[in-house]
Amino acid sequence: MKITVKKGTPTRVKRLVFQILDILKDVGVPVDNTNRKLERMAKACLAVGRIKVDFEEALSSNDGQYLKTRDIISFENENYGEEMSMGSYDDIRRQDLKLLVESGVVVNSSSTTGQATNDPSRGYALSPAFSNLIRHYGKETWIPTLLDYTAEVQSLKEELERRRNLEKVSVTLPGGKVVDLSYGEHNTLQKAIIESFLPLYGFNAVVLYVGDTADKFLHLEREALEKLHFFVLEHEELPDVVAYSEEKNLLYLIEAYHSTGEWNEIRVRKIKRKLEESGCTANVVFFTAFENKNVFRQKAKDIAWETEVWIADSPEHLVHFNGFKFLEIHK
Secondary structure, eight states: OOOOOOTTOOHHHHHHHHHHHHHHHHTTOOOOSOHHHHHHHHHHHHHHTTOSSOGGGOOOGGGTOOBOHHHHHHHHHHHSOOOOOGGGHHHIIIIITHHHHHTTSEEETHHHHOOOTTOTTOOEEEOHHHHHHHTTTTSTTHHHHHHHHHHHHHHHHHHHHHHHHHHOEEEEOTTSOEEEEOSSHHHHHHHHIIIIIHHHHSSSOEEEEEOOSSOTTSEEOHHHHHHTTOOOTTOTTOOSEEEEETTTTEEEEEEEOBSBOOOOHHHHHHHHHHHHHHTOOSEEEEEEEESSHHHHHHHGGGOOTTOEEEETTSTTOEEEOSSSSTTSOOO
16 A cells, blocks of 8 residues: 655654555554545554564563553654654554554553553563464465454454453442443442542532543433533543532532642643633532542642542542632632
């Protein structure tokens, strides 16, 4: 597959980009995107496999080759003629690797260790099956190996889906509706927020939104949020849980902290600006939920003023960061 690649890309890298896109197309990864996005996806795939010259170099998760997003940026800059900023690491995860992970071409350490989606310590690697497949590209063994790969991947997908279904965390919302969260410490904390925190401090709040690591819009009451003039839900700063108490006209924006995700000053300012722009009619309170005090101590210095903290293993206590008494309007 030929596309126009970034100026300054070495000839050997252009060849690798064209070849890996051909392979990705053959295994069912969508390649109907802009030239630059396809190039970025191809280079991310190559970098994860530590490929510089040819596919014989390809390493996989079996080799312990998990690269963090910043490592991928460094590898591409050093070997593929890229000039990406280290600050663009989130683009690697959200854009360049997204389809590769969904298709099983790339795996991440969270799939075996239960790390949260936004855990900065997690890394990415080529799947062993894909690493083996690309070594056969251009050889007589290519077609039979490709057929074996597609059959194996389909079987693996079915097995993983069954496993995920068994590991789901069931959560009962205040109205009685049951939703299933993916297994993991982050979602276990979300369960505690909904089933323990809200009954204690929610003033009969209803849950309007719950995000999941596998389904960003697992539970969504879009009309209710629009009625409150909440900002567009596709916004990247959307918290883990949004709940609303009509009794107090309080809108709870709750983050379940696991490695990242606390309400710091920058995030709070961004959200307040978005809410002001959208004309939100509710009084907003920001909560960061922690699993225990030890985790909270590690992040206490980063918590924004005029926000609240709830700790799951001390459910009947709250920490308020300065200002008015808990849950009074922050004017």
